[in-house]
Each structure stands twice: as C-alpha cells, then as structure tokens.
Amino acid sequence: MNTIEQFNEHIMGSYGRYDLVLEKGEGRTATAEDGKTYIDFGSGIGTNSLGYCNDKWVEAICAQAHNIQHTSNYYYTKVQADFAKKLCESAGYSKMFFGNSGAEANECAIKIARKYSFDKYGKDAERNIIVTLKNSFHGRTVTTLSATGQDVFHNYFFPFTPGFVNTEANNIDDLKKVLAENKGKVCAVMFEFIQGEGGVISLDHEYVNAIFEECAKDDILTIADEVQSGVGRTGSLLTSEQYGVKPDITTLAKGLAGGVPIGVCLATEKCADVLTPGTHGSTFGGNPIACAGGNAVLDTVLEEGFLDTVVQKGYYFWQKLNEMPEVEHVDGLGLMIGVKLKSKDAHDVAKACLDNGLLILTAKEKLRFLPPLNITYEEIDKGLAILAEVLK
Template identity: 40%
Template sequence: MSSLFPNYARRPVHLIEGKGTIVKDEQGKSYLDFTSGIAVLSLGHAHTAIVKALQEQSERLWHTSNLFESPKQEQLANILIEETHFAHAFFCNSGAEANEAAIKLARKHTGKHVIITFENSFHGRTFGTMSATGQEKVRQGFGPVLETFRTVPFNDVEKLEAAIDDEVGAIMLEVIQGEGGVNKVTPEFAEAISSICESKGILLIVDEVQTGIGRTGTRYAYEQTVLKPDIMTLAKGLGGGFPIGAMLGTSELGETFGPGTHGTTFGGNPLAVRVAQAVLEHVFVSDFLDEVNKKSEYFVHKLNEALPSYKVVGAGLLLGLVCEDEAAPYITEAEKAGLLLVGAGPNVIRLLPPLTVTRDEIDQAVDILRTILN
C-alpha cells in the first residue's frame, strides 16, 4: 500500500532523467516529453542556463523573508512589466496562489464580490480558485462553493451580457482554455469583454498561468487580442520547472494591496527568482519567440498533412488535436510508443512540447500520432 494519498491517477512510468525534450524511465526507455510537466518546462529538462543559475544562487542565499527588501524581485518584476501597461508584481509559489491573489485584489479594490468566470475554465484547486473554475468535476465532494462566482458559457456574448449587473466587480478568463479543451477566445467575445469592462468599470483578470511566458508565441497570450487586463496571473513556464507564480497589476491597483493585506512565506524566494530570470533571459527575446511561432506553423502543417481528418486547435506550442471519441486511450498508446501526452477535456489530445523542441522531434511525435490515430 502506498504511503501517498491516491489523489492522482498516476501512470505506471517512473521517470528518473531528462535532457531537453527527452526523458528516461527507470528501465532505460526514452520518451519524447510533449507534456513539459503540463506547460512548465519552457526550456526543456535540465537546460544549462537554469542549472547554472540554480547552482550559483544555491551557494549564496536560499531564502529570506519578504519582511526584507528584495532587489532581485524588483528586477524580475521590471522584466515582466516591461513594455506592458502593468506597474506592479506580486510573487508567490503557484498558479493557484496567483489566482487567489488576483481574486482578493479585485474584490478589495472594487468593493464588489461577484466575479464572472466561464464554463470549462480552470483556475486552480484551492477553495477560491476551485469555486472560480467552470468544471463541476473539480468541485465534486467538497460541499457548497463560493456563491460569488457566476459561470457563463465561453464565447457567448449574449449570456455574458445577461450576467452583468451592478454587483459584478471583475471578469476572469483564460485567453486559451488549456485544461478545458484548448478553446480560444474569439475576437468577437474579446471585443465584448473589453467593451463591458470599459463601460461598466469592471476589472479584467486574465489567467495566463498556462498560456504565458512564450507558450503561445508571444510573451503573453492576451497580446494577440484586444484584451487589456487590469490583473494578470502567471506561473508554470515562468520558473521552467522551479515553483514560482506571479500576479501583475496596473498602477491604479497598487495602493489596494498595502502592507498586511496579502503575503506568502516562500513566494519570490531567491532561488525561484533567479531561475525565473534565467528563463526570461531566453524566452523574452524576439528571435526566440519568432522561432516558437515557426515551430508552431511547422507542427500544425505536419499534423494537418499526417492527420487530415483531425482538427488542430490552439496557438504557439499550446496545441490540441480534437478526437471524435475519448482521447485517453490514444494517450496511453502514445506512451507505449515513446511519446508522453496529456489530455484537455474528454476528447482533446494536448500537445505541449518544450519551447526548445526541434523540428526532428516534432516529426517523430507526428509519426507516432499518425500510427496510433490511423
């Protein structure tokens, strides 16, 4: 009997080593990792820059309380908000924590408690973010959730407009719903959200935990839309595998989170901050982002060529392959063939290679998918 709680449906593979896109299990079998730890490993496994940054920082300072000034946090914040309309950053340990901070900030700033979220969204598994998540399976068995979230259909302008009243303080959404099926916000829906927020004085929270840090081909996915969030959340790819989350906000929100309003023991610790800086030094470079987009175009072309009857959705290197039936059996077969994948909803295979994936590795993955799906 395991000493662990059985809250994960774990696969029978024990991975012990990884470099770039390739991982190995304890039997010595190699796999192409097209999960990236679920969009976490921006630069792949054991990238030399991250390893060096972590080693160097570990010999200097691991942890210090947020009671003390942190110039390194200031530097990381400046990198994240550079050439954006944001002015402030708060660092934490995960995407769920970042979203909790966003919810608290929005409610405190507006004095209103209702936040609009969307069906098939995913914002985390804490009590607050579970309540915000538009998937019933995440909430089952935990009793009544917070009633101040109103969940409406994604990309439905009419239903969104009907849900707006004077009690609404914020709208919270993912530009691409990763867990919920790789669903992109439509231009029409983005326009409607922007118009509603501007005319009604409603804050916009964009959850970029999965889509941010170059995953969709730009620094942040909202940059590909008309959306201008007041609050944005990040995690996953920000640390390239080291736990760190962040919430960014505009200058108008700065005074709302004054001393004592919110905090974290480990958030923004020196190890996490240094690793995140190493990630951004590579990802937030125009040539690197251009290459992500070229790889995406290549990947989509190869998928369409090999699997013409399957719809490809998503952007950048957050792609989905829509199946007519359940995706889980195909994911299992791909694993046997040496390709690690993850689902998105019941019938979508999510494709999340490291941003450093090679075209040869893309070819290998497409060959495996062609075999198992045809």
C-alpha cells in the first residue's frame, strides 16, 4: 500500500488534497517522497513564516525540547513569559492568552467580548451580539463557523451558536444600519483587515475608520482577526499599524511560531483582565516548544529592516504579476497576495503549477500567494517563471 492509500484508509476525508506526499523541506523548497522538488509560495497557508527548517528556529525548538517540552498551566515557564513580553511589547498590547490555533484565538476573543459586556452591563442587558463581516472566515469550531460570514459554512452542524450578525464589508451605511438595528445589544465588531479565505480582499481605510468611530460611540469592542495577516505577513508586525488603528483585541496564529501550533489573543488594558481564573483555559496553550518557535520568529521579524524587505518583495510580486497578460487584478498587502485571472480557472492553474514544481494556493476564484517571509528574489523569479509558463 502506498502512502496515499494508507493515509486515506485511516484518516477522515475532510480535506480535498493533491496527490503529493511531502517528505522534507529546506528553505523555501519542499521535497516529495519521489524526490521531486517544489518552490513553496504557500508556506503551509502562511504558517512556515521562515520557510522550512530555518536554522535559528530549529535550534530554538530543539533546545527547548531538551529543557522542558510541556507543563500544565498550573505552573509558570520562563519561555512563555519571555515570548509574551516580546509579543505584547512589540505589538503594543497589555496582555495575551495562549491557545493552539486561529479558531481558538478567536474563541477567546469572542469570550472576552461577551464577558466584558456581561461584567459591565449585567446579564439582563443581553449585550452579547458580535457583528462580523460577510465573506469573512474565522475558523472551524462551531462558534467560529457561526462568526464566519459565509452561508456556505452554515450547514450540517445545526444548531449554530447564536449571537452573530453579519454586515456587508466596505459598506459603511450597512454597518451603521446593523448597529442601529441591534442598538444596546452589540458587544463587539470582528473583522479581518484583509479577508484571506474570502479571496484576499482588503478593507478600505475609510471603512475601517468608520468601524472604530461607530464602536467608540457605544463601548463596543473592536476585534481584529489577524490570524492570516499578522506577524509581518503584510509588511508590519500587525496590519492594524498600516491602517492606523488600535483594535481592543487582536488574534494571531498561523505564522506566529513558524510552523508549530499556536494561537494567541492579545488584549488592550481595557479588556486585559476580563478572563479570571477558571473562565478559560487550554491544556496545550503556551506550550514551551511553540513559545520557543515563536521567539525565533519574532526575533527574525523584528530584526532591523526585515519588515521593509517584506514590503519590497511584495511590490516585486505585484510588479511581476501585473506584467502577466492573463492577470486581471492583484490585491492584498506585502506578501499576502491574491490574483484574479482573466480566463483561466485558478484551481486548474494551481494544479498545473504543482505539476511543474510550484506550490501555490487558491482563495475563492483567485490564486493566492503566502510565501515564506524570507523568500529570496531568485526563488520568487523561479516560482513566477513556472506560473508564467502555466498561464501562457
């Protein structure tokens, strides 16, 4: 039995997969079981932020595994404390909670938002609605699916968690209308600055400003889901910096620990102490190995000039992509890029790229690029040459 047959016999079929068995990786190149190599423009959906098996990252993870690999959250570890200090101080947040995924980070944000209103306004106020945007994506747990503003996800698993109301992204009038219809009942507005799974669609600056203005009027918390857009992906540590706003809560995951599971929920002083002993927890949350990986990622991303290189490489991608005749439109920021094609099907193109040695993602009807943040210009050229050939 080959790997794929063995795999399918024992692992549930919840994913559509390519017929590709990856065995190892080095830098921005993955190698399959049959020895074929692939340039990686997807980095495990924006997760291997420093590429495969980066030296500093491997060293940090291995050293931590030799020291202490896990302890319960009844105790403290220095590696957690160091990582949390580094992240909170560099991101400008007071405190954080550790989970293991984007969905968990968002679950935490949702709990904080509801408890913030519960504590302040009382149970009878029923101030528990969270407004989310149409076409958003916030995770696969029942509650984060409920938060996700795409009907296609609201199937099979009934009943979904109540208390989520959607508004049209980039439509200020609709935002105002939804807030007015639910006046006194909304505890938070939750959004992605760039809707990643929704097709790499950026929110307008004017719209983001309107969210913050409207929320400020009624003590409504702002929750930025930066699970995909955060940790240097768009050219700043947080994308909120480029929008010039400060969400009350920001969630991060994916690239934060460079390829080991992590998810964090960052809170400003206003809601940093909402969670009290017993109100939230996670066995693996703050796992020392994940924190060691996170320290290695942050040390690299925060190095002088590193984020500028992400911006520059992003421009380079945009320039090169716009020169391709089949490309209709490029969207995104930094190294989070979506490409609408004129006539070809993005999924067919992604498959053809794979056949020719390039791993590339799709999002809705677009091609999606989330390469490792330290990809070289030579590797960008090599990958784009494969794409150009496929698009001919």
